[in-house]
Amino acid sequence: MAEKIRVTPFWGCMIPVKYPQMELSVRKTMEPIGVELVDLEGFTCCPDPIYFKARDKIEWLTIAARNLCIAEEAGLDIITMCSGCTSTLLEVRFLLAEDQELKDKVNEKLKKVGKEYKGKVKVKHIVVMMRDDLGIERVKASVKRPLTGINVGIHYGCHLLKPSQIMGIDDADYPSILENLIQAIGANPLTHTEKLLCCGKGCIDDEMPIDMTYEIFASMEEANVDCMGLICPTCFNSFDMGQIIIARKKEREFKMPVIYYCQMLGLAQGLKPEEVGLHMHRIKIDKIMEMISKPKKVNVAV
Amino acid sequence: MSDKKLDFDFRERLNKISGGSHHNYCYQCGSCVAICPAARFNEDFNPRDILLKTLLGKKEELIGENSIIWKCTNCYSCYERCPQDVRPIEVIIALKNICREDGVLPETVDKFSETISQTGRSVVVNPTVNRRRSSLGLPELQNVPVDDIKKMLE
Numbered sequence: 001m002a003e004k005i006r007v008t009p010f011w012g013c014m015i016p017v018k019y020p021q022m023e024l025s026v027r028k029t030m031e032p033i034g035v036e037l038v039d040l041e042g043f044t045c046c047p048d049p050i051y052f053k054a055r056d057k058i059e060w061l062t063i064a065a066r067n068l069c070i071a072e073e074a075g076l077d078i079i080t081m082c083s084g085c086t087s088t089l090l091e092v093r094f095l096l097a098e099d100q101e102l103k104d105k106v107n108e109k110l111k112k113v114g115k116e117y118k119g120k121v122k123v124k125h126i127v128v129m130m131r132d133d134l135g136i137e138r139v140k141a142s143v144k145r146p147l148t149g150i151n152v153g154i155h156y157g158c159h160l161l162k163p164s165q166i167m168g169i170d171d172a173d174y175p176s177i178l179e180n181l182i183q184a185i186g187a188n189p190l191t192h193t194e195k196l197l198c199c200g201k202g203c204i205d206d207e208m209p210i211d212m213t214y215e216i217f218a219s220m221e222e223a224n225v226d227c228m229g230l231i232c233p234t235c236f237n238s239f240d241m242g243q244i245i246i247a248r249k250k251e252r253e254f255k256m257p258v259i260y261y262c263q264m265l266g267l268a269q270g271l272k273p274e275e276v277g278l279h280m281h282r283i284k285i286d287k288i289m290e291m292i293s294k295p296k297k298v299n300v301a302v
Numbered sequence: 303m304s305d306k307k308l309d310f311d312f313r314e315r316l317n318k319i320s321g322g323s324h325h326n327y328c329y330q331c332g333s334c335v336a337i338c339p340a341a342r343f344n345e346d347f348n349p350r351d352i353l354l355k356t357l358l359g360k361k362e363e364l365i366g367e368n369s370i371i372w373k374c375t376n377c378y379s380c381y382e383r384c385p386q387d388v389r390p391i392e393v394i395i396a397l398k399n400i401c402r403e404d405g406v407l408p409e410t411v412d413k414f415s416e417t418i419s420q421t422g423r424s425v426v427v428n429p430t431v432n433r434r435r436s437s438l439g440l441p442e443l444q445n446v447p448v449d450d451i452k453k454m455l456e
Binding site for chain 1: 424
């Protein structure tokens with residue numbers, strides 16, 4: 001029996017509040033592959049790497065460092081389920097290691113709540129933990145119903161990979177982590193022109209995010225993708241709810257199911273769509289379930 | 303006659319903000335523009351130009367709630383590509399921090415950040431949220447220690 005991995009999940013805000021189906025899928029899929037999730041009390045918003053950081057970087061660093069302290073005190077490493085949380089926590093970790101003066105300044109503020117950041121805690125996005133600590137083979141071994149024949153259009157999102165100097169996860173131009181994880185559950189990761197394009201959620205503009213997501217859908221459609229696979233709740237919002245907005249503003253319906261990686265893993269582990277909360281998505285996944293229940297017949301020459 | 307005076311005071315101010323001082327390394331190669339999705343989807347957005355204006359200290363063109371800097375998608379592609387370690391996105395964020403100091407933050411940013419300072423979360427928890435969670439068999443969300451946040455930011 002392979003060793004169990006103990007980590008503390010940092011759920012962030014978007015997942016537990018807006019998309020609890022993602023939390024459910026993580027809780028359901030991790031136990032069978034040997035990951036023990038130890039929930040700790042006291043985490044707050046990471047805080048978000050876009051608006052809050054834009055308001056005051058020192059305040060952003062301080063709140064994030066406090067979150068890191070909680071895991072550090074418990075002697076547990078953090079796994080993140082959201083690319084935004086991953087970005088904040090890893091960048092703060094990097095900046096406080098790079099700049100002693102900044103670290104002193106932040107620790108001065110942390111002292112007010114009886115905390116001190118030492119810099120010992122590690123932070124990994126759940127997909128990185130699966131690749132590096134668990135190993136792709138253990139993910140593969142948990143599959144009971146491979147998603148054979150399903151073409152998945154990967155959307156990496158920005159904050160898992162960039163900047164690679166800080167994230168250190170994969171090549172930012174030629175990543176492979178999600179392709180490998182999707183292959184592990186029997187599906188077929190399809191490459192498409194706009195695989196690495198930003199979803200646009202981080203800019204303050206009415207048109208740009210819609211134009212950007214539209215390009216991504218068009219690129220996936222051209223590649224004959226059956227569903228979209230991603231790992232970030234903010235990107236999910238851009239693409240699931242986003243399709244409703246695109247249909248209204250651009251009069252174009254893509255009807256592309258958007259699935260969070262752990263939900264996909266759950267289906268492959270034999271869970272029903274409701275057991276990983278897929279019934280909560282705006283864009284229905286019936287087409288995918290039909291493909292899973294009736295795998296394409298392979299013609300064998302007699 | 304063009305105004306050739308540089309505003310060094312503005313640059314000095316930017317240098318003091320975390321991430322702001324790297325603007326000094328920019329040699330205007332434009333690598334950031336080639337990779338920038340905001341530049342691709344909005345012809346008015348150009349990170350090289352933002353850096354040039356920063357080097358010239360053109361504060362009035364950069365600081366404001368309707369400044370072009372708010373069209374940045376925050377994707378970090380420029381950070382990835384920059385050969386000079388300018389970390390253009392971090393310079394843009396430092397400029398945004400100056401917007402806050404000067405009281406010209408866009409309302410969206412201010413409201414969103416205030417929710418975090420006041421509740422500890424970026425999305426507000428209401429009874430519907432907990433009903434949806436319990437329909438999935440997930441535990442109710444508890445309040446987070448927002449007093450800690452308030453104390454630290456005092």
